[in-house]
Amino acid sequence: MAFGNPFSRDREGTQRNIMGYKIATILSFLLNLVFTVMYSLHAPAKNHKHTHWNHTIYGLQDHDYTAFSPSYVFVSIYWVTLFILQIGYIWHLFSDNAANVKAAASVGSHFIAFNLLQFAWVHLWTRSHWWFSELMLVLNWTNLVALYLRHPKSPRWVHLPAVAMPLVWVEFAIFWNGAVMVHCSSLACRILANIAIWNFLVFAAFFLLVFKDYQVGLATSFLLAGLGVGQFATKIFALQWIFAFTIMGVVFISSLLIAVPSIFGKEESSDAVVDRERAPLLEDA
Template sequence: MPSVSSLNPFAKRDSHPAQAIWTYKILTVISWLLSAIVGYLGHLFSHNDSYVQAAAGVGSHFILNNLLNFAFVMLFVRSYFVWSEIFLIINFFNLSSLYFRHNTHPRFIHIPATSGPLAWTFVALYWNGAIAVGAKNLPARIVANIFIWGILVYGGFFLVAYKDYTMGFALSILAASLGVGQFLTKAFALQWIFAFVVMAVLFLSTLVIAVPGIFGKEISFRRDTEGAVVSADQERAPLLDDA
């Protein structure tokens, strides 16, 4: 009878049997498909023509994103970090173009095809770039502590300009993961503290945008100037009365 530890998929093991490896391979692909692109595929193969057209509209960028990600992974695992950074930069422009051209699609297209990949690619530029330049000395850490605030600025831009809470949530999760990683790497440092501050500010700001939207209310960052401009007839009216 197998022991409890042998049945525990989260137990630490030095080796895995061939059957377990194949199980991980299959379930990894399936779970990735379900979590990443099931919404997009559902709309692409939908009977609703508007959904199909919306999904097809982002298809070229989405396919290019997948190909560029494949190239990035192949280069990254072979330690070609400069080349992998170049492919990330290309994909960043690809996804940015996609976002600014198609940012009003349904959420189940927008999240897996646009905002999710764009948020990850933006953070990956930092992560892979730090590896590429060997950011382990003091000047590099200082630069990293400054650049990490770029995640907050980038996320804030989408919250203010587009009220896109999907970008806010995605970047706050990535900032939190960065904070955890930095804390486990070096507890006595500032970067993990900054990462958690960025995460908290982004998350709370995103809630401010997302929660009113759920209840059908919209927050506007533009000052309402209606009524502030007085027409020419109104300006002349007292003078005409005096005449």
């Protein structure tokens, strides 16, 4: 009696829906891109029926500057880089290489969900609906963690723009949005923020130690550098920027220690290890 291979996955559904992934991916990406750029430059139109304050994405700098408010220059650089890399990811959906198309499509549904939830966050954030915008971030975090656990070893050109950088951004934005949501500017709240900031060290360390994911580490260190610059520019005599730069340095150096041997091929790829471990089982199947 023949038994199916328990290590194989049915990808026929994904292959049948390639065209749908292409269309939905492009539309969701453009939706996120256009409104992010638009609301970075201009605040949403004022609705006189509502009392909420409308502002640009970076318009809170002089109003609700909290212990997690970053340098908007760093955030802008991060997003410009992410958008460029995501264009490269989308391009692979149209590649003549079937393996590249399959790799890109395998994360397609989560990538589309990320764009839609990020689009929703931009709309809610710029209209000062901070509780609902925080909810969008939590949902997006859940979406991206599920994506990561399903595809922890995607090719670099998929992993960085579709998994690592979006996940790091959402992790950071949860704290930024949350601090604005509770108006974290008092001394007591800043003390709590001095403790909460160490979450980023735990977050990065988890992915560095468990998955050896230096891409998450480097992205985290960049945003922490932006947080340090943003805090230093507003409160020189404070601990938050010191902690931010300390965590940034530790995570950055740790990421380099993993990245250098990985990039130059001094350690065996995880996929090769998995394939070798599965080989005896596949032969017996």
